[in-house]
Amino acid sequence: MGKVINKDKLLESVKKLNLSESDYEKIVGEKCPSIELDDYKNYKIQELKTACNAEILGGFYSNANGEYKHYGLSYEDQINLEGIKNNLAMNIIAEATYYASGEECKPYIKEQFLQLYNEAMSFKTERITTCKLLVNQVKEMNSVDLIKSITWEEVEWNE
Known part of the structure; x- marks a missing residue:
């Protein structure tokens, strides 16, 4: 069984500038929601x-x-x-x-x-x-x- 990705936590990391939008997209496999x-x-x-x-x-x-x-x-x-x-x-x-x-x-x-x-x-x-x-x-x-x-x-x- 694969890892469960918590999109909300990743999005919070993007908002906090700890993760780029492009990194979010690579990890999640979809476009980062607009922030x-x-x-x-x-x-x-x-x-x-x-x-x-x-x-x-x-x-x-x-x-x-x-x-x-x-x-x-x-x-x-x-x-x-x-x-x-x-x-x-x-x-x-x-x-x-x-x-x-x-x-x-x-x-x-x-x-x-x-x-x-x-x-x-x-x-x-x-x-x-x-x-x-x-x-x-x-x-x-x-x-x-x-x-x-x-x-x-x-x-x-x-x-």
Whole structure:
């Protein structure tokens, strides 16, 4: 018994630009159904947003406490950074205790922690802004080849 070909999954791969229409036709043995340009755009936009979010959640590097270390930016980390920054800003606390990835908590004077917070927010904002710019470019594109050419991995960051 031969392999069962799932045409719907193959068509999704074409929409996601992982499979060409001609490859679809070779595999299935029939013409690829017409795919609207907006379908390609929507998949590319989702791909860009997913990659952006993954990069943000992957964290950033900082030397705010004198050593160049990685800091997580999970949703919980972002909430913690914001809360500590607010407590420092309102003088509820005079210094902070925080941690680099995989390390124990260490004390940070106010200026060190605010530097760490600012670097985290700059990292996050730069990614979000870049994602929005790329999404807007994709929305304006008129060809699949142009849409294919936009990738998150090609972005060069100011680190």
